[in-house]
Amino acid sequence: MIGYALRRLGFGAVVMFLVTVFVFMIMRLVPGDAVSLQLQDTGVSKAEADAMRAEFGLDDPVWVQLWTWLGDAVQGDLGTSFYSGESVVDLFLARIPVTVQLGLMAMMLGAVLGLVVGVVAAATRGSMVDGAMRLFAVAFLSVPNFVVALLVLTGLAIWFAWSPPIVYTGPAEDFTSWAQQIAIPVIALGTGGMASVARLTRSSMLESLGSDYIRTVRAKGVRERVVIAKHALRNSTIAVLTLLGLELATVLGGTVIIERMFSLPGTGQLIYQAVLDRDYPVVVACTIFYAGLFVITIILIDLLYALVDPRIRSGKALS
16 A cells, blocks of 8 residues: 555656646746836846846746756745745745635535535436436536626626625635625635536436345335435445545636636735736746645545555556
């Protein structure tokens, strides 16, 4: 088991390295740099601009910049912002609580609603309720989360003449204002996860309800409500838990547009502005965070599978 875990960690380290190199290189291919954007229309001489590039290390070859950045990153230094001059780590730590709050709440909403919709659809298979639930899930799975946010925002403005507060306040400062501002983003991000969970729950429930042990339980006279809640649902949650792990990473990655739309000061807003400003250290740090979240989630899921099935860690194919 230890050898399998080390192999997965090694795989994750390689993926993180490749992601870092790719993002580092691709940002340098985008026309313009941080110095050009900061100094445009200022009348600064070319010599002064070159001096500023040298200060940022942008006059070195890309591979030298990458090697220098990796050396500092190993020591916990992710650089400083080209614009604010603040440490990238400090900027990131100040923004991450907002994104984590938003992501966890959206995942919880999607998980609860998805389980309810999936169970009801499976329990009423073939009925109008089942068809409506499936249509409901497919619709939200097809519509991007920012479109859902716009529809909800527009509907509330037209029908109730209400819109969320513009200036963000933390839950400790003003809980009511915070709840009003974060409600629509949570709904928008949670609907996609809800649809995925609902579809998987329904298919897993139907598979469980058609199995031999469920027929045996029913033959013993156990009530249908108990059969669904205690036996079928419990055995269906394994696949759903796997999906939820990936959904957390997906939801956090989807906060970029939503945070921008609702002026939420999270990491999504930070990376969006950093890309526009060509603030390379901030972009690389945020990208590594999101990539690392995906990699860690996948590794944890692999390890859980290996604990359940020894054939996975031994490398033997499942028959």
